[in-house]
Amino acid sequence: MRLLSSLFFVLISVAVSAQDDDGDLKVKIKGFADTYHAVRTESPNDWMSSRTRLRGELSVSKNNSELFFSANAVYNSVIPEYSGFNIRELYVSQQAGAFDIRAGRQIITWGVADALRITDLVSPMDYSEFLAQDYDDIRIPENALRVKYAKSSFALEAIAVPVIETFELPFDRKNPWAVSVTGNDSVLSAAKPDFKIKNMEFGGRLSWFLSGVDFSVCALRTFNKMPVFEMNYNSENHKVILNPKHKRMTMAGCDISLPLGKFVLRGEFAEYFGEAQQPNIYSEIVCKNTANALLGIDIYPSNDWNISLQYAHKYIGGYDNSPDISSYRSSGTATVRIAKDLFRSTLNINTFAYIDVTDGGIYDRTSLDYAVNDMLHVMLGFDYFNADKGMFKMYDKNSEIWTKIKLSF
């Protein structure tokens, strides 16, 4: 770890000194330091999170070549295992005419949805604190090769990922965001797909950016990066043993953005061929074709208001033939975002809610973000969970208030 952090600072020093020697070399450094603390609003009113972080981003470029490096140095008091230095992105890129080739650890985002994933399946999610992190912290970079060919009105993107990353799920009960499928379970170590060339992830996306409309088509040979769990009962410790599994699947999809006056309509559709489904206890995992669709609308009513509504629906095909699937045949998730800038953009009020339409649960994150000056922001927020069943049930007691102080440079 020390070696990595030393490397980071050596890279910066070398880059800065190189700039002095050669004016063509461009060095850009940015980042932030933040400290975030959250306390549960229900008994036992324990600290849900207490961490301080330094994020550094370094870009070194000359002519059409670039090195990009971003890393976190974190001290986490609640979950010390999360303390340390970790690389987020580290890649090199080369531009040649309309081609842009990028190789290394990088975040790849597809689609037009906001915080929901229909076609955006490449970079998985870090749920170590569920969704109670900034959304940009939740995306996990992958070691990938990305080749993009872009002209004025269209872009063609091809990607290849030798070894896939999967969702980061916390199972340690010390973590208040620990995942539990049955409420009384223990988990076998997460197993990634074998490191074999046949398990590579690959795909492409063709996008058009036209006057009055954007649209894309895409396809991806991938895995269910959010695992499904084989479940068996252990009579010795009286617990359900969860065995996480990732299965091969293929996604074919499309998306569209359509500005209409003060509105922007967004839509995504994807068919997942052979998506693994969560089985009932003692049952085998079965794979089904699923249809996944999202419709969203962004509303710009002026006066610095911003409203966004989304609804995503999943439908499992061939459901009647598979009584061992524990998921619903049809399920829906909605999101609502309302934001307003006040006092010449020095104060931002924002609320973002995930609504489990199928089971009636809700998770809402409301925050106030005040810019003390150009560099310093102070934030205060409230995370609210309410669910009797469904995806938010396990966090029903996790409502919290939080504060964050962030200095950007």
Added chain:
Amino acid sequence: MRKILLFAAFALAAYSADAQNLSGRDIIKKVKDNPDGDTRYAKMNLVLEKANGSKRERKVESWAMDIGKDTKTMMTFTYPGDVKGTGFLTWNYDEIGKDDDKWLYMPALKKTRRISGSSSKTDYFMGTDFTYDDMGDRNIDEDTHKFLRKEKCGGFDCYVVESVPKDKREIYSKKISWIRKDCFMAVKVEFYDKLGKLHRVLNVQDIKQVQGFWTRGKMEMQNVQTKHKTIITFSDMKYNLKIGSDMFNVAKLEKGI
């Protein structure tokens, strides 16, 4: 952005027409038609100053290219840190009623979002005293122009023109512009609110020629009702750069220029 560079305008010094032969529309058209190169680049430093003297700062790099009567613009924030790398791509259309195409790149999310091209025109740009419409390129026939008089302003002989928006949803009821006779650049603009009260005043300073194009170096917009003001200082201005229209696409917005 084009309007920012045009607002003060660029001129045909030899073109000293007499106001008696020019209508208000003719004068504003000469402002708009002033040559500004096919492509442009500038660094902008924006200082936002409250009535109590406290200041905030924004820094932006901007590229623009004319394609016929339309303009493509790319803007990237370089300061402060929390918005550094944020980019706007705008395809601005001269045709009345046709919404601009706009994209916003958010570096933290590694994502580009299509945003409304029409709604934000009357909103203030990033907390400044300039609206998005002030920062954009406005078709001259979106307003009715009337020549008022000739008078000196800032030591220059000027035409004074009143412009009344045809669309009643605009945030101002009229604006009065002082246009320099020698170069058809506005040196002062007064914006009046819906009640007819003076709302904002723009003063343009440090007007000079760069590569043969008249260019303004500094603009100060003050909201006289709140006493808040925004000062934009231009630097490193360049015209007729060798860049193609392929530069103004979403892939470039995401990569940064």
